[in-house]
Amino acid sequence: MKIKLLSLVLLFSGYSFAACTTENDPNNNPADETPQTDIGSGETNGYKMVWEDTFNSGALNETNNWSVEVNGNGGGNSELQYYRRENISVGTEPVSGNGCLIITAKKENYLGKTGTSGRLTTQNKMTVKYGKIEARIKLPKTANGLWPAFWTLGADIPTVGWPKCGEIDILEMGNANGIKNGTQETYFNGACHWGESWNNGAYPNYARATTNPYSLQDDFHLYTLIWDETAIRMYLDLDKYPNNAPYYEMTINGEDVAGNPRRYFHKPNFVILNLAIGGNFTQLWDINKITALNAANNYEAKMYIDFVRVYQKGVAGEELYSKGKTSIPALSQTQQYRIYPVPANEELRIEGPATPDEIKVFSISGQELITASNTSTVNTSALNTGNYLIRISQHNGQSETHSFAKK
Numbered sequence: 001m002k003i004k005l006l007s008l009v010l011l012f013s014g015y016s017f018a019a020c021t022t023e024n025d026p027n028n029n030p031a032d033e034t035p036q037t038d039i040g041s042g043e044t045n046g047y048k049m050v051w052e053d054t055f056n057s058g059a060l061n062e063t064n065n066w067s068v069e070v071n072g073n074g075g076g077n078s079e080l081q082y083y084r085r086e087n088i089s090v091g092t093e094p095v096s097g098n099g100c101l102i103i104t105a106k107k108e109n110y111l112g113k114t115g116t117s118g119r120l121t122t123q124n125k126m127t128v129k130y131g132k133i134e135a136r137i138k139l140p141k142t143a144n145g146l147w148p149a150f151w152t153l154g155a156d157i158p159t160v161g162w163p164k165c166g167e168i169d170i171l172e173m174g175n176a177n178g179i180k181n182g183t184q185e186t187y188f189n190g191a192c193h194w195g196e197s198w199n200n201g202a203y204p205n206y207a208r209a210t211t212n213p214y215s216l217q218d219d220f221h222l223y224t225l226i227w228d229e230t231a232i233r234m235y236l237d238l239d240k241y242p243n244n245a246p247y248y249e250m251t252i253n254g255e256d257v258a259g260n261p262r263r264y265f266h267k268p269n270f271v272i273l274n275l276a277i278g279g280n281f282t283q284l285w286d287i288n289k290i291t292a293l294n295a296a297n298n299y300e301a302k303m304y305i306d307f308v309r310v311y312q313k314g315v316a317g318e319e320l321y322s323k324g325k326t327s328i329p330a331l332s333q334t335q336q337y338r339i340y341p342v343p344a345n346e347e348l349r350i351e352g353p354a355t356p357d358e359i360k361v362f363s364i365s366g367q368e369l370i371t372a373s374n375t376s377t378v379n380t381s382a383l384n385t386g387n388y389l390i391r392i393s394q395h396n397g398q399s400e401t402h403s404f405a406k407k
Helices: 176-181
Strands: 009-012 015-018 020-023 048-053 081-083 088-092 099-110 113-117 119-121 126-129 131-138 146-154 167-173 187-193 205-211 221-227 231-236 248-251 269-277 300-312 319-322 338-340 347-351 358-363 368-373 377-379 386-393 399-406
Touching: 048 319, 048 386, 048 399, 081 269, 099 119, 099 269, 113 269, 126 131, 126 300, 131 146, 131 167, 167 221, 167 231, 176 187, 176 205, 187 248, 269 300, 368 377
Parallel strands: 020 205, 081 113
Antiparallel strands: 009 015, 048 300, 088 099, 099 113, 099 300, 119 269, 126 269, 126 319, 131 221, 131 300, 146 167, 146 269, 167 187, 187 205, 221 231, 231 248, 338 347, 347 377, 358 368, 358 386, 386 399
16 A cells, blocks of 8 residues: 555566556456466365454454554555544445445545545454465445555564565555556556665565456455465455466565565564555545545445455464464364364364363464363354364373364
8 A cells, every 4th residue: 555666667686576467358257267276265275264354243343353543644645535433334235234344435524634534454463474364345436536455564564664564465446547547447456565665665566457357346356365485476256266366476485685575575464454545546636536436425435344364274484463362273284183073063072092181162363262171072052153273182282273163
């Protein structure tokens, strides 16, 4: 969400990053792409869910998950909105009936700004290093001037600043090129930004724009970041087209020197969701030219987020922090025990080399829910429908962690 230099070609340390635009063939169904590896939505290819917010409780979880930003600083991009708490709510998307996080952009005067909207983050409440991060989002009609985004920042931004913290933009829409080309509903961006300093805008970045063959503003769509020690990749609608090729890909395993992506993308990040109005990305700075906010929609537009989920494989290098639990059990790659039935109903059974010394069941966010000793069964009848972690410990100090669902 910082300044995007979409036509910049960067040369440094022997690396070349050329921002480019891809025009997809509208007759080519994404499902027909050449099959890729290590993709698919949800718990596929070894990934297990370790954190989620499905926004079904009727209220925003500000205790453990989200912080709402309140400011009118323009996001560093000359944006027109003032971010207010009142523009963020949890409710029902009217067509699907799904419980959602709702961010509402409005044309209205407030504290010197000509529009208001919402922005929230998981900063200091959930951070993740490596894994799969997904959000299912229904975007508003951006028309001319709205700028929705789903992105991350390095958790060390308070100490090192931007862009040294690193930034991963998983989804952005509303770019001036899409407006100019009349492709506002299909033209979207992925990007990364990094570097030692702002340097008057001459910092390293790589942005890639895609013109999709179908609208992204008519229904919910799934946006996925897959991030490991070698690369950052972004995917669209893996739930519908599990073999889609990435719309963005950048390697991060080069030499550890200043200016090289490796230095900036191997540390925990927090998640951000926002709906900006105007600004440098859109090349619109007059609220009266923001055609997305008009009399027909009562001068407001809504962005619906069905869920945000984080998945990991339990491999070396992964990190997850969730407020209230500084150590969420990592999923075990090697497992001596089998748990069944999955999904669980009233009881979960554990089968293995010996009766477990201790069993603990955790929520995905790391809250300890059940503890049992010297038993091979766990009463799960009190658990709500959802996903959980179970840690099985032996008397010799060894332990392993599995994930399971409760139906």
